[in-house]
Amino acid sequence: MNSLAHKKSVDLSDATLFIDGQWLSCDKNMQIVNPFDHSVLANVACADEAHVSLAVASAKRAFETYKHQGSGERAAVLRGAADLITERLELFAQTIAKETGKPITASRKEVTRCVNTLMLSAEEATRLTGETIKFDSFAGGENRIGHYDLVPLGVVVAITPFNDPLNLAAHKLGPALAAGNSVILKPSQQAPLSALMLVQVLLEAGLPAGRINVLTGSARDFATPLVASKDVAMVTYTGGEVSGEIIAKSAGIKKLAMELGANSPVIVMDDCDLQKAVEGCVSGSFWAVGQNCIGVQRIYIQEGIYEAFKLEFARQTKQLTVGNQLNDATDVGPMINEKEARRIESWVNSAINNGANLLAGGQREGACYYPTVLECVDESESLVCHEAFGPVVSLFAFSDLDETIVLANNIDFSIHGAVFTSNINTAMKVSRELDVAGVMVNDSTDYRLDAMPFGGAKRGSLGREGVKFAIREMSQTKVFCMNL
Template sequence: MTIHSPYDNNELARVACADNEDALRAISSAQSAFARYRHQPSKDRARLLQDTARLVESRQESFACTISMETGKPITAARKEVRRCINTLNLAAEEAIRLVGETIRFDSFEGGEQRVGYYEHVPLGVVVAITPFNDPLNLAAHKLGPALAAGNTVVLKPSQQAPLSALQLVRALVDCGLEPGKVNVLTGYARDFGNTMVGHKDVAMVTYTGGEASAEVIAKNAGIKKLAMELGANSPVIVMDDCDIERAVEACVSGSYSAVGQNCIGVQRIYVHRNVYDTFRAKFVRQTRQLKVGDPLLDDTDLGPMIHEREAIRIENWVKEAVHSGANLLVGGVRNGACYHPTALDNVAQDQNLTCHEAFGPVVSLYPFDSVDNAIALANQADYAIHGAVFTSNINTAHKVSRELDVAGVMVNDSTDYRLDAMPFGGARRGSMGREGVRFAIKEMTQTKVMCINLAN
């Protein structure tokens, strides 16, 4: 299959298309490698990840250019993703030697007085990892790093739209001494081998980041095995009238349009207190108009193309539907091929796609509110969420919103798209299917094993 640049449609590379036989070979390879390396010392696993982090750092401009060319992400944002990948690998290396259990007090119950023991965390086995296009390098690192740190082996399926960054990362692992069979990569179309890959009896876990429709197919076909899924969001922000408006506007503009809005924790709905609504809206529109759309390889580009023209057309249609139903177009609404200009609306009806579903594009909706309780109720209407945010100078308000927003993380005086790679990360409500964040992902990718010794005689 040919990988094209979403910006100018130039051919970037050709990659193999796997089939069911390839999937079976990959799983067999991973299973054999797990049998060989499951008891490998943690220092060796840590060293591989540390060495790979250093090698990625030495090649960071090459990695950034690959990300930018295959996804359309602006080069400045691509460089940031490479730095995050390096951090993710180093975190995984550190956690590889911190993965410890505890002793158990068997004498806490009658009959256990002569027993001692402990539990430890042991690897699951073969992990199937499926990654999306929007952070093609760092999200691959978030699967591979914890899996290898824990002692598992992996079958990796990178996004069909953007597989090159993941392939480049695996090449770095190989260059640093990755043992044969530990990581096996299947590129191509998931429809050709996906069910075989996720449903195989020798696969212990499937970890997936992507859309809900594919998640349902995976869950249906996986059978009895561990699943971890991050399925996107519809992120709300609440802006109180006592906040630093300039700071709130700057953070919300960045959070709305970073990565062309193709970000599962990007800002999608902004609820602004009526006392400052007009001021916030005017400043937000003014800053949005200043953003530059164009060639992602240029340092001064703020927004490149979406991953494919059909995605830009989808956003264009959603915006037109909202305007037709009474919404006000404040800025943007312009499409040039796969490039969709940063767009903001207000007066968007609650039943519109832009409100009800994950937009995953450079469009945001603004709403005024009178009471914080009303804002929280509106923010919680989405069926799934990862992060929410509140801008306020009142600590009591910050605590109230953090307690009552039905999300997995609340950012106070920050955009919803802030993420530290060390923190727990995942969905809430319908999207709650395990946690990423290196230490937490490692726990998902292991199981406890108890040893109990009877000292009676």
């Protein structure tokens, strides 16, 4: 194991583990490649169980040292990091686009959202307050006064995905650090570079060494001992169901927060603004190459406007530009890798072979899969039953709203649903009956404000993100009671 001295900027080809204030390299590495042209972006170190022990020990020591650090100091670090990212917006955006395939315009938006997430975290650091308790509300407590505070949990393990590699890391690091915890970050093995840059700016902004440790590489090599460690107080994870279940089984007795994906339904009523509905659904279906846990996947359109909606939706989809994600004119770049593009190709081909009609797309070039629209997809197809996580959407005509809500709810994991209508009664009915964690009215399912509560419903309901809510997930109450 070789070490580099703690410095403001690290050459990502040399060292990507950050443990106890040092950037470390090791013998085993993996390449991070641009999914469009397969150029090598960096070599990252692959952590193992020995690194886990060092990182956990470092985080634990730092927590004991800094757990009483003032909220103003914690907020200052987060604001400083936000300012540095703003200054380097284009560098961060280029990195996101190169490592994920996300179009550069969408990557720039992710950077601005990350800045907002960190600023919200700074604000909430100084708002994390308890309240007084009326001990005299019950006999025997007349001479007692007191209150409760919210205090940090300890060491938080944060495991993040590739699709929003910067902002989703910020949604875990920002609240965890604002609350006073120490963090061990495991960024996506496919796209860790922008998350590493986030760690760098946090350190540059004054985050004490040890408050954050980073383990890169393949989760299968070290994730189980990491999440199982008894010195870890909480695991926060965003990713797939299979890995989520492994984490839950391995973690033992500790707090868990998980966002496990979704299969987002949209209901389009015949009294809606048709153009607004089409534009919102096209954007919601194909933003970020469809690799979006709240992206539109199933659209149920009332029969009276089905043909008009279908034709306009297909027309707008065909106008989207596919190609190099670094070009400003590109709407849809490559998926994270060719394997994922081939999976989507297989799912689409299966649906077509079983009777679905192809309205747009259906082509693959390397890791690029063209935005695809299908109709008449059988309910048993993977594109309907599971999270597609790619640039594919299925259209369905309906006549009975109640039956359609049942179909929309016929999934195990959900986050957002949506309805387009001009009737407030319909909006309220759908909002009440959709079994989701958030309902967007006259908007796409992929709308998210970083300040709002965000997380899964049904089987995916394990905690909430959204800075104000995440910071409370990452804290615990502590009561002070004085007997006068």
